[in-house]
Amino acid sequence: AQRVTQPEKLLSVFKGAPVELKCNYSYSGSPELFWYVQYSRQRLQLLLRHISRESIKGFTADLNKGETSFHLKKPFAQEEDSAMYYCALGWTDSWGKLQFGAGTQVVVTP
Amino acid sequence: DAGVIQSPRHEVTEMGQEVTLRCKPISGHNSLFWYRQTMMRGLELLIYFNNNVPIDDSGMPEDRFSAKMPNASFSTLKIQPSEPRDSAVYFCASTPSGQQETQYFGPGTRLLVL
Numbered sequence: 708a709q710r711v712t713q714p715e716k717l718l719s720v721f722k723g724a725p726v727e728l729k730c731n732y733s734y735s736g737s738p739e740l741f742w743y744v745q746y747s748r749q750r751l752q753l754l755l756r757h758i759s760r761e762s763i764k765g766f767t768a769d770l771n772k773g774e775t776s777f778h779l780k781k782p783f784a785q786e787e788d789s790a791m792y793y794c795a796l797g798w799t800d801s802w803g804k805l806q807f808g809a810g811t812q813v814v815v816t817p
Numbered sequence: 818d819a820g821v822i823q824s825p826r827h828e829v830t831e832m833g834q835e836v837t838l839r840c841k842p843i844s845g846h847n848s849l850f851w852y853r854q855t856m857m858r859g860l861e862l863l864i865y866f867n868n869n870v871p872i873d874d875s876g877m878p879e880d881r882f883s884a885k886m887p888n889a890s891f892s893t894l895k896i897q898p899s900e901p902r903d904s905a906v907y908f909c910a911s912t913p914s915g916q917q918e919t920q921y922f923g924p925g926t927r928l929l930v931l
Contacts, residue, residue, distance in 0.1 A: 751908065751922040793860060802867045803848045803912045805920060809859035
């Protein structure tokens with residue numbers, strides 16, 4: 708069965724410090740991995756997807772198939788990064804269905 | 818485009834009452850998803866439609882929950898009868914054809930069942 712695990716419910720970091728949000732997945736096929744973000748009073752939105760291999764708002768995520776991980780990283784956290792982050796798994800023949808993790812609340816303090 | 822539209826934004830009701838949540842997907846999107854968000858369980862997929870046809874309703878918690886999509890521009894999620902444990906934020910999301918994995922979320926409906 709497909710599963711997405713985000714072990715940290717809450718991550719508190721200081722502004723300027725590195726931040727890493729962990730995500731592990733369980734899927735036997737070829738996965739599509741995503742990070743979605745929900746800022747306060749805003750809609751849940753796509754942050755980045757592994758297939759794009761891009762950096763968005765300073766965030767990057769590398770798919771590690773050996774460790775079945777897709778951790779989200781940013782070298783210098785900013786206060787505006789405070790939000791709820793969800794890791795999501797998609798797979799072929801799923802009609803666009805995504806399996807979301809439980810989410811990690813990030814709080815960046817000055 | 819206003820994006821995915823959900824109504825109402827907030828709903829307070831008493832246990833046993835019927836609750837109907839509404840969603841208007843982005844025009845041209847062919848897949849629609851209903852999610853429930855709680856502190857304990859995070860974001861759970863309840864049901865999703867493709868071209869107005871329900872594809873997977875395995876996430877619907879019990880028979881009290883039902884969802885319909887009578888046309889490409891409207892969907893409803895109904896809870897009858899409602900219970901306090903149904904209190905959550907309910908999201909609707911839609912996906913454009915050819916971009917199956919990029920889901921566009923609505924603002925959500927915050928439901929409180931007393």
